[in-house]
Amino acid sequence: MTQATSQPTTALRKPVARQEKTRLSVGFILAKRFTLCAFANFVDVLRLAADEGDRSRPILCNWTVLSDTMDPIPSSSGISVHPKERLGDPRRFNYIVVVGGLIEDGTDLSAGYQNFLQEAAAAGVPLVGVCTGAFLLHRAGLLDGYRSCVSWFSHSDFKEQFDGLDPVTDQIFVVDRDRLTCAGGVSSAHLAAYLVDKHVGTAHANKSLHIMIIDDAHQAEKPQPGIPLDLKTQNPIVQRALHIMQQNIDAPISIQEIAQRMGKSKRQIERYFRLSLETSPQVAFLNIRLDLARHLVLTSQKSVAQIAVDCGFCDSSHLSRMFRRRYGCTPQVLRGLPAPQEQVA
Template structure:
């Protein structure tokens, strides 16, 4: 059933602003769909062709996203105009999808002055091409550890999205909505952006000041300020772990009280919980980077590879070397 919509009056450009979505193999559908739907609805709500878009990719034929759905591409990695906006869409195993041809194309188009963006894990592709050096950027929280280890020259944040000059990055998922609503507001005003959000039934628009992960109390399902503070200190000190005695002292508790607090709410000791955090980071680094096993061990607070291997096997029922081999990374 057709319904009459309230048109938002804006000054239509002489030529629609074109977004070229570069779809890498195994890209995440949600982050891509969130972005392109904002553009479509902006056109509808303004009754004008403010934006156009094209789907591009290596080979220019077909590409599959991480849920298996295939998309027909409209163009190969062709030469663009300076007014185009490139949005690279990443997802699972972005390192493999970021091949030499993609990197060379990104560098070439960046030299031409094209605005470059990355959604979800595609910030990796931009960083690998050297396009985020000295820039603020973000990436999906699951890839933050490995990204920070590999690209020290990038000012990595935990924001849902970042706009730094002609480089734009979003953390994935619904963060693409927030980024595109920001772009629409900058281009054509807050009224249109709000109308687009309304159509999407999206009532909690976030800014670049919002962080992507849930708060610690929400994540662990416990609202206890001292417990949250201790977990925050643990998460911020993985490479050089802090002793339970020091953690307890810093929040005004005895070590025994801290032990009871963890066992009551998390059914494990502070030492066990801390070890699990360190091993989780180690697994991310093994699967997402080419760091040697010994460097992964050191980055996660283990003094020796043998101790690291013993702890890793006890938790994941496999060794770090086998984990690396199973995911096709080199050591």
């Protein structure tokens, strides 16, 4: 993929036939079995920024779900959304947002949607890929030469589908000229807030996030909660193994099983890790789990016992022992709580 040398901000466009007070107009295309959370987060930022208080009138912002058939669109959770408008002229929007669905479906957008997006791109309307929307835009040939962001969870799938392309998985969203992509989930709220900040104002963007109980707006460079920075590598085999580890944090699998999934031997995986990271895959897997545990200790209200379960440790005592070895203190001490009395075996 051609790497962009800069990320210039997208120019404010004046879409045709819009209300005089509207500063930001967004059209949504929802893939079959789209991710409801990512869509809802994006829309709610627009809704809360568009009006005073929580009145939801589409004044400063407006948004609509577009369709080529007007049939209800099922989300991955089984809840369907009814589109509001036919595709029509894309120039009436500042942005067209494509919300992706489940990777396993592997379906492309219909010819009607693809033609609409091609028309939007030709007219200079910026295109946004949310969650796996980047997959759909790539398959439609609309991200060639652009940097794109996907969730760390989808990194391996992306590389398998688009040979030779390496997406950004260490940021929550990417702005590359007139293409914007994000990892999905809460990152879609931050990308929407970025657009509100740009077109409507910082106060409106912050208001939306605060009402949604999201502390502050995050910039694009905010890292995804993924692989620790000291485990970054360009070796594709090690990268894939690390992502498999991430996907199995709460129920750790053996290095032998990881190797089998990758069609490699355990000894090969261990050799690649030593050459790329100067550590063993066993230590790397433990460090990924401990780094997540530390993140949860510092940023969540979960009990240490629950954090231990979430990070694949037998119990809180097991977590505390491993935690002390790595960080020099127990999770309780890091959180500012009295350390529990541990029994000596």
